[in-house]
Amino acid sequence: MSRPRPGAPETGTAPETGTPSTGTPSTGRGSRVGLVALVVSGIVSALGSQVSLVAIPWLVLTTTGDVTQMALVVVARMVPYLLAGLFGTPVADRFGIRRGAIAADVVCVFTTAMIAAEAQAGMPLILAMVAISGAVRGVGDRTRNVLLRPLVEAAGVRMSRMTAVHNGLGNLSMLVGAPIGGLLVYWLGVQQALWVDAASFAVCALIVAVWVRPSAELMPERPAAEPYLDAVRGGVRHLRGDRLLLLMLTMIVLTNMVNQANSALFVPLWVERVLGTPAALGTLFGAFAAGALVGNLVFIGLAPRLPRFLTFTVCLALGGLPRLLGLGLSDDLILVLALTAVSGLAMSAVNPIFGALLFERVPNELQTRVFGLVATISFAGFPVGGVLGGWAVTGLGVTTAVLLGAGVYLVATMLPLLLTGAETRTAAQATTTQPTTTTGPAS
Numbered sequence: 001m002s003r004p005r006p007g008a009p010e011t012g013t014a015p016e017t018g019t020p021s022t023g024t025p026s027t028g029r030g031s032r033v034g035l036v037a038l039v040v041s042g043i044v045s046a047l048g049s050q051v052s053l054v055a056i057p058w059l060v061l062t063t064t065g066d067v068t069q070m071a072l073v074v075v076a077r078m079v080p081y082l083l084a085g086l087f088g089t090p091v092a093d094r095f096g097i098r099r100g101a102i103a104a105d106v107v108c109v110f111t112t113a114m115i116a117a118e119a120q121a122g123m124p125l126i127l128a129m130v131a132i133s134g135a136v137r138g139v140g141d142r143t144r145n146v147l148l149r150p151l152v153e154a155a156g157v158r159m160s161r162m163t164a165v166h167n168g169l170g171n172l173s174m175l176v177g178a179p180i181g182g183l184l185v186y187w188l189g190v191q192q193a194l195w196v197d198a199a200s201f202a203v204c205a206l207i208v209a210v211w212v213r214p215s216a217e218l219m220p221e222r223p224a225a226e227p228y229l230d231a232v233r234g235g236v237r238h239l240r241g242d243r244l245l246l247l248m249l250t251m252i253v254l255t256n257m258v259n260q261a262n263s264a265l266f267v268p269l270w271v272e273r274v275l276g277t278p279a280a281l282g283t284l285f286g287a288f289a290a291g292a293l294v295g296n297l298v299f300i301g302l303a304p305r306l307p308r309f310l311t312f313t314v315c316l317a318l319g320g321l322p323r324l325l326g327l328g329l330s331d332d333l334i335l336v337l338a339l340t341a342v343s344g345l346a347m348s349a350v351n352p353i354f355g356a357l358l359f360e361r362v363p364n365e366l367q368t369r370v371f372g373l374v375a376t377i378s379f380a381g382f383p384v385g386g387v388l389g390g391w392a393v394t395g396l397g398v399t400t401a402v403l404l405g406a407g408v409y410l411v412a413t414m415l416p417l418l419l420t421g422a423e424t425r426t427a428a429q430a431t432t433t434q435p436t437t438t439t440g441p442a443s
Contacts, residue, residue: 035151037211039166041204042144043173045105048200049137050177051184051193052112053077056130059119059190069123076127077134082379084138085372090231093368097143097219098212104140105205108133109198116194142371149359149367150214159359160303164352168296171348175289235369242361247415248312248354249377254412255320256381258405261389262324266405269398270327270336280333287337288323291344299349309416312353317413319347321406328402 057070092100111129118125152162184193239245263285271280326339362370392401 032155032157034212034214035148035155035157035162037207038144038147038151039169041105041207041212042166043169044200044207045140045144045204046170046173047177047180048108048112048197048204050174051181051197051200052133054178054181055185055190055193055197056115056126058185059115059194060123060126062190063120064123072123072127073130076130078379080131080135081138082376084135085142085376087232088135088139089142089235089368089372092139092143093231093365097146097368098208098214100143101140101147101212102205102208104136104143105201105208107136108140108201109205112194112198112201116191116198119191119194138372138375142368142375145355145371146367147212147214150219151212154215158304160308160352160356161300163355163359164296164300164303164349167351167355168293168300168348171289171292171296175293231369235366235373238362238366239370239373244309245357245361245374248357249374251313251316251412251415252350252354252378253381255316255409256378257385257388258324258409258412259320260382260385261392261405262320262327262402264386265389265393266324266327266398266402269393270402273398274331275333284337284340287340288344288347291341291346292348295345295348298345299352303349303352306349308353308357311349313413313416315346315349315353317346317410319343319350320409321413324402324406324409328399328406 053074057073060070060073061067095103111133115126115129148162148166149159152159181193181197184196188196239249267284268281271284320343322339323336323343326336330336358371358374389401389405392404396404
């Protein structure tokens with residue numbers, strides 16, 4: 001994510017959104033309405049997305065009885081989501097950031113309602129609607145990220161603290177969204193649950209349209225007209241040229257690969273071997289989630305005072321190594337639960353720090369494109385990690401595969417030591433302190 005610089009729109013284009021401003025944007029309680037509205041709409045949108053992830057595969061299972069077709073639904077959503085984050089964001093820049101966020105929710109109202117209304121129409125319609133939803137969400141989620149900065153500046157809130165709040169609420173929404181989806185399907189039936197889901201996207205669009213109106217001078221300038229592929233390459237060039245962001249992204253991708261193998265393979269196989277009951281699976285995942293929620297609360301208070309690059313590196317290491325070593329070296333459930341909770345607590349600081357640095361280091365006009373590129377690359381580590389983890393378990397056994405994963409994780413988090421001394425000093429100077437990113441008193 002990155003920040004908008006104050007400035008007028010390109011000549012010949014109207015301000016995309018917001019009330020025209022004749023001076024420094026006001027800060028205070030009134031100017032925080034838009035920020036609160038964006039956060040609330042994000043929570044509702046995340047809950048709706050989680051309901052879809054439960055209800056639509058369940059619809060496919062009950063109508064076809066084919067597990068393979070359930071998997072196709074997941075692929076049909078995720079692949080367009082990732083590709084749109086890279087290739088669709090230049091279109092959002094031209095269309096308008098705020099309008100793009102509203103349009104994404106409106107399209108999701110239509111696609112979800114189509115599945116609910118035509119549940120018996122068959123897989124081609126369901127896959128098409130899911131793919132469209134994934135594509136517009138891939139762009140819409142990036143535009144929401146870009147909207148965050150001008151609203152934070154207008155509200156007079158520290159960016160580092162707000163990214164922690166935003167990340168924590170997003171994690172909480174995902175944590176409770178799936179159970180809510182399951183309950184809606186159980187209470188109302190799958191089609192009615194999807195109608196509720198469609199209504200949630202309509203609520204999101206309405207909230208953003210009515211209350212999210214950042215000052216025009218704080219919004220990113222409209223990019224000058226340029227060929228589409230040049231626009232895509234602009235985001236790639238900027239990310240490639242920022243050694244610090246590229247290093248941090250590489251660390252995230254590598255650790256995401258190991259974390260995916262851990263969640264999808266190592267933990268279930270350890271539970272099956274040691275405990276012989278799936279009940280402990282929920283307990284272990286719950287311990288990580290609980291640690292992450294506590295960590296978010298702690299980090300919100302400490303964020304402005306912590307050295308960010310050092311905190312990022314240490315917390316990323318602690319976010320994976322303790323639980324991996326626990327699984328590889330111990331059969332004690334209590335110990336593994338404790339280490340998993342510690343990992344969750346540490347991991348809660350990683351995304352907010354990386355997000356705050358993206359906001360600071362990416363030019364306003366490239367925000368949407370770079371954010372989409374970063375999201376696409378980050379998510380790419382998940383499927384690769386699952387496949388490599390499966391090969392490691394098959395060829396080496398569970399314990400050896402877990403310890404090998406811990407070794408890969410350690411190497412990934414030690415990458416900063418491979419920098420030259422000058423580069424290390426530059427990175428440290430750039431991220432030691434939390435610069436004030438507000439236009440008024442920080443809160």
